[in-house]
Amino acid sequence: MPSISNKGGNMPQSPIRKLVPFAEAAKKRGTQVIHLNIGQPDIKTPQIALDAVKNNTVSVLAYSRTEGSETYRDKIAQYYAKHQIEVDASDIIVTTGGSEALSFVMGSIADAGDEVIIPEPFYANYNGFATANGVTVVPVVSKIEENFALPPIADFEKLISEKTKAILICNPGNPTGYLYSAEEIAKLAELVKKHDLFLVADEVYREFTYEGRTHQSILTHDSIADNAIVVDSVSKRYSMCGARIGCLVSKNKELIATALKFAQARLSPPTYAQIASEAALDTPESYFTDVIEEYDQRRKLLISELEKIDGIKVGKPSGAFYCIAELPIADADHFAQWLLESFEVDGETVMVAPAAGFYASPGLGKNQIRIAYVLEEKQLLKAVRILAEGLTAYTGK
Structure with missing residues (x-):
């Protein structure tokens, strides 16, 4: 059989997207997945941009x-x-x-x-x-x-x-x-x-x-x-x-x-x-004022709730809409997959991005996850509760 390139073989998987098959399988089982893994905002796209395409x-x-x-x-x-x-x-x-x-x-x-x-x-x-x-x-x-x-x-x-x-x-x-x-x-x-x-x-x-x-x-x-x-x-x-x-x-x-x-x-x-x-580019400045205020509220809520969980260490972001949380476990990849395959609370679970893929040094970030606070506050509160209960139930520590 023809062989692929060494370059192709060395291409890393995305820590943000590699767990998608497990998330899709969870959804097919009827489990709702709260996505904290990807920086896809729930903020509305400016209507002026959508109209420009619609009316071109x-x-x-x-x-x-x-x-x-x-x-x-x-x-x-x-x-x-x-x-x-x-x-x-x-x-x-x-x-x-x-x-x-x-x-x-x-x-x-x-x-x-x-x-x-x-x-x-x-x-x-x-x-x-x-x-x-x-x-x-x-x-x-x-x-x-x-x-x-x-x-x-x-x-x-x-x-x-x-x-x-x-x-x-x-x-x-x-x-x-x-x-x-x-x-x-x-x-x-x-x-x-x-x-x-x-x-x-x-x-x-x-x-x-x-x-x-x-x-x-x-x-x-x-x-x-x-x-x-x-x-x-x-x-x-x-x-x-x-x-x-x-x-x-x-x-x-x-x-x-x-x-x-x-x-x-x-x-x-x-x-x-x-x-x-x-x-x-013609979006009024008020759009950003409102969006930044919304993200800031989510940021404060997420950090406050994460800090209530025993054993978690959290980086405090002052920009973008991500944070890194260090968990009291050995392998965040295994934990993130376990959340999707084997854990739910009231029919819901959480998808996070294991952080090892955000490092180039082998072994670093193994017990860390990246969380994107791109969801509204009710969803964030629910996601952190599921994460906390998951850490308590997880036996792969």
Whole structure:
């Protein structure tokens, strides 16, 4: 029989989606599954975006420009200007989700065997993008005891070698919800400048910050204009995950020209989704005020309820809509599967994402889970109660 590639064999499973067959089996048995595993908000998509597709006058659904339509990129640049980020349309490539933007970045900055340093835990698909591009992830550990703050710069510096091409961060963080401070971003800017590296920031959760804190984009640091690359997306900002529209942004013209070649190979981003995404940029600010307040209430409720459970340690997020919880068990993968296969309360159970898949270091995160607080408060309360009762009943500790 023909063999698959080593690369394919090495592609990691998604910790967010790998338990889906067990969830589907539970539903077929009649068990209701409360999904805390995936960052799919229950927030309504702005009607202005839905109406733009519904009322469009397109008569031929043609290819768009490889880099995305000019009108859309102009409006993205205007959006960034509101956040004190000065870029123009030529600094932007529209992509099929933030995922494609990350893949283009990996392909543009690194060759097979090159290395990218990433604070862990990190968005699990970074492992997949790296594997697909032959890039080695070099993790630097952040700890739940320190609320997943940026590791000391000395820890980064120890890992830099001639193969190092970039440092990659997610800010605010998925899966931790950690929001890097201005001082932390400044330290990273100084480090990449010193070692002539790229600094890649996944900033898709920029809007969602709490406790009076604000997001600090790497694009506000003029000293690293040629080093800075931002990955962005409409998925979470406008609750438009299914649109699959993102972008990469950089003032480095050579980087943009290189990424454009990767973009040309896939032809163009989807036309209807760009129409919706362009319209979404006209969403009134009140939408975000209401959404952020809703997420903040959910955040406070979730953390408060989790902290009532004996033996649980919780990272306290100040951005995005995730948190990491460390459980009093040895194997969160087994526990998460057990919840779906063998446990329910009043006909309901919970699906969580085991956190080991958000690490690159073997053995780390084995007793942790990621929880996405994307459901309304009644569902969150019920989910935490089921989780607590499940921990009491679980015998695989």
